[in-house]
Amino acid sequence: MPTGLLSVLSPESQRTVVPDGEVKHNGTPALSSMAPRLDTLNGKTVYLVDTGFGGSYKFLDQMQEWFAEHMPTVSTVRRRKTGNIFRDDTTDLWKEIKDKGHAAILGVAG
Amino acid sequence: MPTAPISTFEFAGVVKDDRRFHGLPLRFSFTPHPVVGMPGPVLRQYIEGKDPATDRPVIEEVIDALTKPVNGEENASDFVEVSHTGSRQVLLEPDTEDNLQRLFFERGWTDGLPIVLPTEERVARMLTGTSHARDEVVGEVFLFDTKEHVKFTVEMVAIIAVMAGARPEHLPVILATASTTHPSIQPSTTPFCCMLLVNGPIRKEIGMNSGIGAFSPRNLANSVIGRAWTLLTINWGYTRLKKTFWSSQGNNFAYNNMCCAENEERSVWEPFHVQKGFRPDESVVSVFRGWSLLNNGGGAARRSHGEEMILQMKALPALFSAATLILDPLVARSLKENEGFLTKLDYSRWLSDNVKIPVGQFWKTDLIDMLMAPLAQQGVEPYATWKRLPDDALIAPYNKPEQINIIVIGGETSPLWKTADFAHTVSAPIDKWRARTVAEGCSDGTCGLPDDDTVGHN
Secondary structure, three states, rough: OOOOOEOOHHHHHHEEEOOOHHOOOOOOOOOOOOOOOOOOOOOOEEEEEEOOOOOOHHHHHHHHHHHHHHHHOOOOEEEEOOOOOOOOOOOOOHHHHHHHOOEEEEEHHH | EEEEEEEEEEHHHHHHHHHHHOOOOOEEEEEEOOOOOHHHHHHHHHHHHOOOOOEEHHHHHHHHHHHHHOHHHHHHHHOOOOOOOOOOOOOOEOOOOHHHHHHHOOOOOOOOOOOOOOEEEHHHHHHHOOOOOOOOEEEEEEEEOOOEEEEEHHHHHHHHHHHHOOOHHHHHHHHHHHHHHOOOOOOOOOOOOOEEEEEEOHHHHHOOOOOOOOOOOOHHHHHHEEEEEEEHHHOOOOOOOOOOOOOOHHHHHHHHHOOOEEEOOOOOOOOOOHHHHOOOOOOOOEEEEEEEEOOOOOOOOOHHHHHHHHHHHHHOOEEEEEHEEEHHHHHHHHHHHHOOOOHHHHHHHHHHHHHEEEEEHHHHHHHHHHHHHHHHHHHOOOOOHHHHHOOOOOOOOOOOOOHEEEOOOOOOOOOOOEEEOOOOEEEOOOOOOOOHHHHHOOOOOOOOOOOOOOOOOO
């Protein structure tokens, strides 16, 4: 090697990217599909789900008031996810929404 | 179920990346950033105003997300990323010192400071600090945001140790720290920080400072071990801007993570690692994590030590009852000999009983609302009861005295202390990573024998 030059080792490690789908289904991607949409929100029940990030409850207060003022036939139900911001709900919230609601708005991440 | 998720625009990139991993193009709408701290009228304007990503009113997008028919372009299989392993260049192209320093910095491998370049010779010398093979896997970290599994070996840790300016005798502590797989920098918008504490005989063997100026920049072992942990964290991938690194202001502690040793010799109480179940003669590294630390500038002349510490602990969030008090030996001695606290846990219990704040202050703290209010929702006590109290009712938020950690460090020039919101997260043994001495290797008579243990036993 020419003088004055150094040969050094890289500090990088081996990285493997494993998307969630492959982790869950041992190689077969767990692909979901989008649920069919509603033809209208009028007359429907929409759950407003607070994910727990700071300020979400205030934002959803405003969202609920907006629907009451502008789309009064939309029934809104407030819920807060019982798991913390990093965890799933620990109750039957998603089942409740499927059984009693027509749609859900989740917020606000960030 | 038709769902309309909403995020602030600051995290639009995360949503885009996340689609590649889940294979599902969720119909996100984005508001301006931030939402937290904004008053009602501003949030109403967010809803009626434009999504910064599309220029369309957010409320229109939310309604469309729930009512516009799904089309063929939202087919999940078009988005999913498949697993793959990246290539790695082991030996870099030879170059000058200056160019290599610049390369390491530009590749994002450093903490911004010059490093000791990891030549093969230096790394080989560093590896004499452990008996473990260079290709042994020390651990694996998973980066949630990028779905990367990162395996790292003894050699990789030795490379980092060289970069940090460490010596071979420091390597066992650095390996033990690495083996916890805990990063010193968290992928959070908040200013997380960590502390690294060493207990046991290795402190003196490698010249760590637990006395005067233990947290000041004047000791090699304290400096380089703490620095190595952050360089490891960086090279695991935790500081990629807006991929894994989000801290809005950052935290200066990350330069060496308050790496220090407990002053076991001058402490009147049992060492921290013994409290956690290790033997006194075991060498152990412990990790603490939180956000805030209050230094103390006075020596409790008008109020007692306890009264002073209570004032400080009231100002900290009491998240999951965690606190860490770092006491100069003078303070520990006074608490034991003048006030009767025979053990660290006695004092933790006293603090637990005597720090009281209005419950409204507790629940209105952002961290508590985000991370502990769900416990109340789930009916976990005492939080469920605390949620039903009026705002001015007093509670003792540090309800688990065993989560109030007490460590004795300092040089006894003044009876001072530090109060932090740090939680103890993990402790790891150091001794298994040591270099084997000749005496150790031959203590059972097997050193020097060939691998086939049937030779000579016919």
